[in-house]
């Protein structure tokens with residue numbers, strides 16, 4: 001690993017994302033020894049005029065996740081001492097010059113360390129300020145150490161609202177930073193079972209011959225939340241569930257499920273394959289294979305317009321036009337205010353040809369990968385019902401992580417991804433051409449929704465979403481199975 005002075009700058013330090021995700025992830029890395037206090041310094045930057053201690057106090061409550069763990073509160077205090085706060089605007093040089101001065105002072109105080117200076121800028125900011133903040137960093141805050149090192153930026157969706165706006169944003173940032181300096185986070189790529197997908201598919205002989213249109217009938221990638229847009233209605237209403245979840249998180253998962261085997265595990269090889277599969281997907285057939293919903297009560301939020309047409313639920317069937325997947329529906333489904341909180345991949349196999357047991361009613365083989373909660377993988381199988389009679393039943397081969405990996409802590413997505421940015425590993429980050437391919441799929445549909453040509457159906461909060469979505473699933477071939 002690289003050594004030398006590391007400065008992590010959290011821009012938008014007083015905001016929600018920073019408090020809830022960025023600082024806790026940094027704390028966890030610190031706690032586990034990945035951020036050494038003799039080389040790292042963390043800077044918070046935002047417009048609010050507060051002191052170092054005020055920032056520390058705002059963050060403190062979000063850091064401890066296990067109050068019973070011995071020594072945590074001392075670790076929290078040590079960690080907070082690494083944080084310094086600088087206030088300034090996002091579009092003038094003054095604040096960024098001051099920030100640069102602080103970073104440089106830290107670097108010279110640590111220059112007894114052999115090695116280079118590393119500057120990591122984490123944008124916990126609304127995307128509207130990405131271009132100006134990128135310009136200011138480029139102008140005032142780049143690493144200038146003779147000993148080498150780097151400057152990297154970490155940005156998070158929403159990257160634009162459609163293909164054009166996203167391309168514009170990419171071009172603006174791309175003029176200032178090289179692609180290897182830009183880390184586009186999609187936190188689903190940091191989840192344990194998402195990271196397991198490549199291993200599962202390419203390190204297990206049993207899946208290789210089955211993973212195709214000859215054997216797989218349909219694939220579902222599902223995200224459900226059992227709460228609404230509480231407190232985020234204003235943001236959410238501008239984007240909707242397709243831009244918030246489907247175009248990024250679920251599509252990224254789809255790419256890993258459907259892509260061809262990469263030449264190697266090099267980030268560029270993996271991302272090349274993701275782009276290829278993404279480019280083979282056609283825009284969903286909007287009349288036949290998309291169902292939109294909006295939960296009752298969504299518009300009661302004072303920050304949501306009374307006549308909002310924004311979907312809080314969507315099911316869309318994607319079609320991949322290549323040799324492996326032609327004809328297999330990939331059903332992406334996401335919704336807020338549903339009956340449960342769950343994210344899972346369901347790979348449903350075709351019926352057995354020439355079934356001598358006449359057991360179709362028992363259901364098909366289905367391989368389920370539950371990303372959350374309680375990570376698990378299970379395979380639904382038909383077995384002989386134990387007993388004297390020859391009858392069949394559906395059962396599961398079950399790998400529940402909680403049981404199998406007792407005592408192993410599964411890292412938070414952000415923790416893992418921030419560590420990757422420090423290590424310079426872009427495998428789990430979205431490349432510019434991937435982002436473009438993703439927007440190409442959804443932009444025509446999004447424009448129709450924005451223009452009011454497609455209306456969401458109402459559904460009850462706490463339900464499964466509109467019944468039409470279940471009908472669509474059956475229409476494209478999904479067979480509801482028993483058991484889990």
Ligand code: BG6
Pocket residue numbers: 187225244245343
């Ligand atoms: C975010 C979305 O990207 O992901 C939120 O903006 C959503 O609307 C969240 O709640 C879900 O993340 P997770 O990790 O809880 O599934």
